[in-house]
Amino acid sequence: MHIARWVTTHGFALNVNTDLSYFNLIVACEGEPVTSMQELLGREVEMSSVEERIIERFAEVFELEIESATSIVCGSAA
Numbered sequence: 001m002h003i004a005r006w007v008t009t010h011g012f013a014l015n016v017n018t019d020l021s022y023f024n025l026i027v028a029c030e031g032e033p034v035t036s037m038q039e040l041l042g043r044e045v046e047m048s049s050v051e052e053r054i055i056e057r058f059a060e061v062f063e064l065e066i067e068s069a070t071s072i073v074c075g076s077a078a
Helices: 020-025 037-041 047-061
Strands: 002-004 007-009
Antiparallel strands (some): 002 007
């Protein structure tokens, strides 16, 4: 979580097909064991399926309608 100017931003990490050996080099999650979807399911997981399901659940939980975009324009031309 990050707080700046009374605004919070949140994020999460989901280990899908992650090489967990890197977690041996750090203390993650206050020392709690780290796993991945691949390790739990015993097979590689298709990332696009995970992304799709996360978007669906996010929209459901926050009562949002998700719209697809082919491009995003940032800023303005001066």
